Structures are given as structure tokens and as C-alpha cells.
Amino acid sequence: MIEIDRVTKVFGSAADAFRALDTVSVTIRQNEFFTLLGPSGCGKTTLLRVIAGFVDPTEGSVTLEGQDLLRLAPYERPVNTVFQSYALFPHMTVAQNIGFGLEMQGKPGEEVRRTVGEMLDLVRMSELADRRTSEISGGQQQRVALARALAPRPRVLLLDEPLSALDFKLRKDMQLELKRLQSETGITFVFVTHDQEEALTMSDRIAVMNAGAIRQIGSPRDIYDHPAERFVADFIGDTNFLEAELLTVEGERAEVRLASGREIAARAAEGGAGQGPVTVAVRPEHADLAPEGEGLLPGRLGDVVYFGTDTHFHVDLDAGGRFVVRRQNQPDQAEARGRGDRVSVRFGPGVGQVLRD
Numbered sequence: 382m383i384e385i386d387r388v389t390k391v392f393g394s395a396a397d398a399f400r401a402l403d404t405v406s407v408t409i410r411q412n413e414f415f416t417l418l419g420p421s422g423c424g425k426t427t428l429l430r431v432i433a434g435f436v437d438p439t440e441g442s443v444t445l446e447g448q449d450l451l452r453l454a455p456y457e458r459p460v461n462t463v464f465q466s467y468a469l470f471p472h473m474t475v476a477q478n479i480g481f482g483l484e485m486q487g488k489p490g491e492e493v494r495r496t497v498g499e500m501l502d503l504v505r506m507s508e509l510a511d512r513r514t515s516e517i518s519g520g521q522q523q524r525v526a527l528a529r530a531l532a533p534r535p536r537v538l539l540l541d542e543p544l545s546a547l548d549f550k551l552r553k554d555m556q557l558e559l560k561r562l563q564s565e566t567g568i569t570f571v572f573v574t575h576d577q578e579e580a581l582t583m584s585d586r587i588a589v590m591n592a593g594a595i596r597q598i599g600s601p602r603d604i605y606d607h608p609a610e611r612f613v614a615d616f617i618g619d620t621n622f623l624e625a626e627l628l629t630v631e632g633e634r635a636e637v638r639l640a641s642g643r644e645i646a647a648r649a650a651e652g653g654a655g656q657g658p659v660t661v662a663v664r665p666e667h668a669d670l671a672p673e674g675e676g677l678l679p680g681r682l683g684d685v686v687y688f689g690t691d692t693h694f695h696v697d698l699d700a701g702g703r704f705v706v707r708r709q710n711q712p713d714q715a716e717a718r719g720r721g722d723r724v725s726v727r728f729g730p731g732v733g734q735v736l737r738d
């Protein structure tokens with residue numbers, strides 16, 4: 382639906398030029414909840430602003446269903462933005478805020494009233510329609526901002542960290558709410574966040590960005606289970622990195638030799654190299670502890686940290702480095718192992734992901 386093709390944005394002039402986006406290409410599908418995820422300063426907001434029309438790219442093209450978006454002024458684009466700072470009018474009521482854009486467009490009064498009513502229902506704010514927005518909570522303001530952006534029925538809704546001002550509990554509720562709104566309206570959502578958990582729980586697909594470039598695009602499960610490179614594996618979730626020797630690659634299947642000397646099947650990175658030293662990533666919850674002599678990586682147990690839902694076992698590997706195993710807790714389960722015990726780390730064939738770098 383949205384085709385972003387080799388978009389580059391350079392801010393400043395020759396002497397202090399800064400490349401905020403570097404040949405970024407991505408296709409966003411219709412009705413998709415698409416998330417741009419990355420650390421602060423990686424270019425997420427700039428890319429969103431290119432789609433909205435607030436930033437002109439230095440090079441590249443952006444089309445929406447084949448139409449050249451770059452030739453259209455921001456207000457001519459079938460796109461609306463929800464900002465982090467809701468930007469509501471405090472002296473107006475909830476209903477007036479939601480209807481404001483429609484009135485500016487010159488829509489007839491009856492149509493404005495009907496749409497505002499539908500939007501109030503959609504965001505579950507009908508009871509507060511006549512309150513001023515200065516007299517409602519942060520979460521409620523967020524709903525009004527969403528309703529106002531959805532009211533003109535844009536083809537695409539751009540959301541720039543819209544939940545970051547909310548407290549933890551409210552943010553969790555609004556994550557589900559946003560997901561519901563997206564599937565009920567069928568509008569394509571492009572969502573910007575630096576919060577990996579938010580991205581994993583809400584998105585159909587995620588583009589992970591770093592330093593002005595997209596490093597990997599995939600479903601949350603793809604990105605989490607099969608990170609292609611160290612940056613992605615490190616940025617999303619917790620990961621153990623193991624030095625290994627790549628022996629063979631056949632399609633997605635790789636054979637690697639671990640530092641302990643054991644040879645195991647791992648998953649190859651797309652476009653990965655042939656042979657030689659590589660890094661293998663293993664998620665802490667994808668590994669387990671085995672008695673000494675049985676697993677893949679022998680070592681000695683260090684810290685054992687209880688987190689309520691799970692326990693983290695820190696293993697100092699004989700081959701060097703530390704490996705964290707995470708195990709989900711069961712009620713009243715006593716932990717037999719303790720610091721200093723000899724153990725071994727084990728994980729199944731194909732669990733280790735060979736990284737591209």
C-alpha cells in the first residue's frame with residue numbers, strides 16, 4: 382500500500398550534514414499494524430514525518446497505492462498523525478475536539494455530529510462528550526486524540542510514540558485498545574516506538590531501525606526467534622551470544638562448533654557468510670540446565686535470581702563467558718541447585734541462531 386523506495390534524508394548543509402535516513406526501502410501493506418522500532422535518534426520519527434509530509438526526503442520516492450505522495454502537501458495526503466503530546470484544544474469539549482478537523486474540512490453539521498458520535502463510541506468516551514479536555518485524565522486525552530485523528534477516516538494513521546506519556550498500567554490497556562481500533566477500522570497503522578515489548582505485542586510486522594537504516598523486517602515472532610544480526614538480537618529481548626565456528630550452511634540449516642567443542646545444528650542467517658568464526662544467539666528461555674556431562678556447555682552456577690514468574694540461572698561457562706538460562710516457575714517448586722554447583726547448558730537443535738555479522 383505504501384511503497385517507500387530508497388529514501389534518504391540529509392539534514393544540514395555540506396559541512397555539518399547529518400544523514401538521518403540512509404536509502405530506506407520498505408513496503409507497508411494495507412490494513413497492517415506496522416511498527417518502526419529502534420533506539421532514540423535512529424530515524425523513526427523522520428521516516429514517519431516523510432510519510433506525513435512534514436519532512437521532504439533528500440532522495441527517494443514514497444507512493445500510496447501508486448500515487449506519488451511527495452507531490453502532495455501534508456493536508457492533501459490521506460494520512461493523519463497522532464502525536465505524543467496529544468495537541469488537544471483544552472478549552473473545547475471532547476466532542477468539539479473530535480469534530481474540529483471535520484468542521485475545518487467544511488463537512489455539513491449533521492455529518493459532523495454523526496461521525497463524532499461514532500468516534501465517541503469507538504474510543505468508549507460517549508459519557509464524557511461534553512467535558513473539556515483540560516478536565517479529563519491522560520488516558521482519556523489519548524483516546525480523544527485518537528478519535529480526532531480517525532474521524533476524517535484517513536487511509537493511514539501515523540502514530541508517534543502515542544503511549545509514552547501514560548503510566549505502565551494504562552499503557553498496557555491502551556496497547557490492546559489501539560490494536561482493537563486498528564482491526565475494527567481496517568485503517569493501516571504505522572506506529573513508532575522505542576519500546577520493544579510494545580512493538581512485539583501490537584504489531585503485524587516490525588521494521589527494526591538503527592542509525593538511519595532498516596536492519597530487519599518481519600513478524601514479531603520472526604524478529605524475536607530469528608534475529609538476523611547482533612544489533613537486532615541485542616535490542617529485542619535478552620540474548621546469550623556464543624562464539625562459534627561455522628562448519629557448513631545448507632539453506633536455513635547450519636552446523637556450528639561451539640567453544641566447548643560440541644558440534645550442533647543451528648539456524649543460518651539469511652544472506653549469511655560461508656565458514657569461519659560466527660556468533661550464535663540463544664534466548665535464555667530457549668535453553669535449560671542439564672546435569673554436568675549431559676549438556677552442550679559445561680560450567681559453574683553463579684547467581685540464581687528469582688523474578689516471581691521465572692528464575693534466572695547465571696552459568697559461568699568453562700569455555701569463558703556467561704550464559705543465562707531462564708526457567709518459568711511453578712508453584713511451591715523448591716530450587717535444588719545453588720551457586721557453585723557444576724552444571725551444563727543445553728538447548729535443542731536449530732535453537733541457536735547464527736548471526737549475519
Ligand SMILES: Nc1ncnc2c1ncn2[C@@H]1O[C@H](COP(=O)(O)OP(=O)(O)OP(=O)(O)O)[C@@H](O)[C@H]1O
Nearest residue numbers: 392393399401420421422423424425426427428575
Ligand atoms: N530538523 C532536523 N535538523 C537536523 N537534524 C535532525 C532534524 N530532525 C532530526 N534530526 C536528527 O536526525 C536523527 C533522527 O531523528 P529522529 O527524530 O527521526 O529519531 P527517532 O528515531 O525518532 O528518535 P526518538 O525516539 O528520540 O524520537 C537524530 O539524530 C536527530 O537529531
